[in-house]
Amino acid sequence: MPPPPRLLLISHAYAALENRKKLQALAAHFDLVCVTSTIEQRTILGRPSSDFDNDSDADTRNYQLIRLTRRGSSDTTFRYAGLASVMRSRRFDVILVENEPWAVICWQTRFWKSLLQRHALFGEFTWENVERPGWKGLVLACIYRAMTMTTDFIIAGNQAAAKLVQRRGARSNNVLVAPQLGVDLTNHQPASSAERRELRKAQGLPENAFIIGYCGRLTEEKGIRELIAACDELQTVHLALLGSGKLESWLKEQSQTRCWLHLLPPRPHFEIPSFLRCLNVFVLGSKPVHTMQLCWEEQFGHVLIEAMACGVTTIGSNSGAIPEVIGHDEAIFPHGEAKSLAECIRRVMNDFTLAQSQLERTRKLYTHDAVAAQWASFIQQQLARAT
Template identity: 85%
Template sequence: MKPALLLISHACAALENRKKVQALAAHFDLVCVTSTIEQRTILGRPSSDFDNDSDESSRHYQLIRLPRRGHSDTTFRYAGLSAVMRSRRFDVVLVENEPWAFICWQSLFWKALLQGDALFGEFTWENVERPSWKGLILAAIYRFMTMTTDFIIAGNQAAAQLVQKRGARKEAVHVAPQFGVDLINHQPASPAERKQLREAQLLHTDAFIIGYCGRLTEEKGIKELLQACDELQNVHLAILGSGRLEGWLKQQQKTRPWLHLLAPRPHFEIPSFLRCLDVFVLASKPVRTMELCWEEQFGHVLIEAMACGVATLGSSSGAIPEVIGHDEAIFPHGEAKALAECIRRVMNDTNLAKSQLERARQLYTHDAVAASWAGFIQQRLAA
């Protein structure tokens, strides 16, 4: 008989992310609580492009949608969560959010009141310590979290070290991604497919194309990526996304005919962009200010590019090196010349892309991530 798992995750409102939940259902009698479908615009597209119930007939788990009270991802609570906890007995209650998120506190309260025998776990990405008074407050929150949580799944090694520093036992902490990648729509393109994909996106069919996909912000290393391409010859750079640097990039495009800006698109359309690239680059760099204290927590697009058979390079920031797993694909963050040299090294090297493809297939599929989570949780149940 499968253990009963209640998974509380606003991220699983996204259709693509629920593929991990489907994989988890092979190991658990699973109920997933997520948000009601919202009617709004995301990246210029209707929210139904990102969240809909087209997977309803194929689910091997129960999906319960609850309305959110509160707007941000860390200040909301779910109306009706107590009724879900009253409805049946669970062996495990697992919340995907940061330790200071209100939903974690709400879930812990109802779990303690209504599911006393269940294990309580949290998934966290947070991998940096905050400065000044914010750090002191969060340190206390982490202490309380580790005292009241039976296990923690950390999205990267630094997150695991952070919770252990605040009192979590090493055996109660597991490092694993939150989501995997779907190998059905993420796979290498044949030369003919690549040509068609490039034509459809108005990209040069015979050029060497370097790509980036994500937020267009300073901390993502966009400026260093352009500087690196300035040093290279006969390359094109394709950037897909939106953000604060969008206006600046349009200005740069006027003097760089090799720079191509593509509009943002839903997750399920990202593979068509990745599969037409020769190299993908994530050049993130850390930020340490009172307003923003951040370092790359995983970089999910890395495993998507790897699964598409594209040589994938990343900076030394945060979790990027542990995700990529190849030293030759890593360059010091913030150093454009080092990035240019890294690109030169892989321009005629097909071995890196092949090795990274195999790594993605072994470690980063939804099934592999679910199996990793399940093995750890079941081990905690047996402890």
């Protein structure tokens, strides 16, 4: 039996301990080396960074993890010090970098690959699913064209991202639509009625109420205002919001006159399932934003598959990739419309079959093993075509 292909994966995403569970699954298909960021000593969401990244998984890794220092201020402008040394260390069959096409790390990787790993296939993973307006759009169009001309294959995190790179020259048989990350079913699973009551009690939530929830960034584009308005209309529900962001002060004001509104502080990945398992319905009501300052639509919404894996009825707006992730038309409402959101919640409040169907969808498509298998099959096809 031939040895597995040698894959070098470069991404700051795997500095998060929870995300490295995907690497474990991917290493079943490849001789895997992953480059990610060094452990940082700082505060993230009010918590020490060690809550999000540590080496407690070191003894169980079936792959090599190399940590390099980031040089740069943001996730798209940084480069890795020492990346060339990694490229020189051994021969790789495939080099794959995860970031947006204009990110400095993508072009740094591409440069060293062209000098030190000419024989290897080069791939990128991208989430970007919108065309930028004005001069930014013109500049990015050129960058995208250069990217597709110098990339052997692309994994797109959503359908719109796939169409975008194909408009800029990528061939359809060199593009896969697949999530970046899956979900761990060992800690994301449905709660029994008794478990749900205990979880709610531990988090200061009413034990017997019908609770709608959201967790993530508390910002305008996440549809938080519409969610509050929809719950105002429903009247008989409670709403639990977990996270932080620009709307925190406004939400604290709203909670003064709404006894049903519960605000919970942010927490690391491993504590999110205990929140999700408290809920009856999870809502992601994202709205698109198209300005020169911010041009964004929901690129996947990983929390959707986390909620579905916990057996929670999950609904979302029609923005970005949300409908394709959820996969059920009855769970989708028009973004920015509070009345439509309220109607959607009413529609699903007693629909227990929807939650079960979403759970099965997650088990089939969105586990770490399922995502890794999609990636592996596609990459191996690309290798076969190249030989």
